[in-house]
Amino acid sequence: MYILKRFLTMIVTIWVITTLTFIIMHSIPGDPFASDADVLPEEVVENMREKYNLDQPLPVQYLLYLKNLATLDLGPSIESKTRDVNTLIADGFPASALLGIQALVIAIVFGLILGIVAALNHNGLLDYLSMGVAIIGISVPSFILAPLLIKYFAVDWGLLPVASWGSWEHTVLPSVALATAPLAIVARFMRSSMLEVMNQDYIKTADAKGVSTIGIVIKHGIRNALIPVISFIGPLVAFLLTGTFVIEKIFAIPGIGKYFVDSIFNRDFPVILGTTIFFSAILIVTLFIVDISYRLVDPRIKLSSKGE
């Protein structure tokens, strides 16, 4: 029942997002053939507009799009004459997702470790050290970090390939560059959450039972400290999986990150809509997974359709 209700909510959310994107997209001036109109004869442009239904009134275009969307067809790309939006995503997403998953694992694993270590050494050397690393991670933008990584690890030391896509080695540097900022944020979240948990009365109860410090951290600390961190991890998953424009551009990775930006410059309407809907769908699904994993971590949360 809960799952069904959540599923219907997801569909409605996607429809709202589609509608809003459609309206905003058509309210910016220009269309896909604005630059061609100067060089090509008017008839040719007219024909192209007709091919992509752009000659129809907007409500008709909107309904036509919704009709296609219902069959999961995201339409043709205007810019790329050979591939439609579904193929664009299908081709680019695996690379973006692989990078995203690797970055996610790095960010979560090291972020949590760093946060826990910092919290346990509150105001100690390790705390300042790991929070220093975290602040650098948050403040250094990826377009600075990525070239630095390339310079040292690829150019100077020759350990890893400079860029492009192929073997697993190619994924290491971009994954690290992608993971740094979220890692730092996870570390800071985990630190403050862990500090709060370690001051709770039940930690004292465990201490009074004679549980060792490590035992307290593992059995009583981490699980309770994770609860607020999970709510940050949800949106993070969506952002990382759908690729980033900057990292993919720097490392020349054939992901979908670039379409988010390029499509808007080209007024490639179907690609704008398609990538937005795809991103929203992933975000909504990960949020749903987050809600379910809350239940696994915190027994006080019940999945029910009432009282949301």
Added chain:
Amino acid sequence: MERLLEVEDLHVSFKTYGGEVQAVRGVNFHVNKGEVLAIVGESGSGKSVTAKTIMGLLPKKVSRISSGVVTFEEDDLLTYSKKEMQKVKGSKISLISQDPMTSLNPTMKIGHQIDESLKLHTDLSKMERKSRVLELLTLVGIPNVEERYSQYPHELSGGMRQRVLIAVALACEPQLIIADEPTTALDVTIQAQILDLLKDLQQRLDTSILIITHDLGVVAEVAQRVAVMYAGVVVESGSVEEIFANPNHPYTWGLLGSIPKQRQDGARERLIPIEGTPPDLFSPPKGCPFAARCEYAMDICVEKMPDSTYLTTDHASKCWLNDSRAKKPKEVAMAGRSR
């Protein structure tokens, strides 16, 4: 009577941004085997800090035990290493904490929380431990033990959670249970139930209990002996009968005077509060800490801390009024109380 725990001249202070707070300033008391000792005092008198010191639960970074001996089974607990202390905690000495709503891990089944100390301190097998936990839950008066075993704390009421905490404390049959205000967070009817349970278990299992409270009603209910703490020192100690029938220290008079009373004829008496506030423990007074609030204070009280006077072998009081040179205060005091 055999002494189980003896605390001698304990001094504990805390480093804060405002300076060093001397929370406990020379505390002496003992707990006999199979006895319930109550430590009474107002907030900030150092009761809980004393208990935490015995359990080794003080925050290491900010606290300092400047002197003192805590003898338990002929060993000084203060000299124990962290590892040695972990073996004592939960098995020989255990704690029932103040707030049952926050003292249980919200993400752990209650059965497992009781099982935890058994796992650490006994060699019982998994099956044996489970049956022991169920036995403990029954012992503390929890119905449907099988079902409760796998429930989480939020599924239990406050009183039930306090029972679970008592079961946690009892798990390894400790010689000493330290109960830090075990009933403060509960409503009155549940308070009575929990006190009855504690008293009953103490008699059945013959453990000693050190109960910390600010409620003299609780003292009368469960304790055999009392230590009255004020501003980090024990000002008067003795058997419950002695302290209630024949209190010696003006602070104890004040405490007893501030209990609400109902007279036989139904008329109500006005409560007599103790005027003033406790001294600032950043710079504690060199004399008797109660002098500033004491109606009978003399010049010497401000100057010098009085020593203990033994009124009987077990009833001790730290007050200059017991000095032979002081005016006879008893009559004055009794007259003062019936204002």
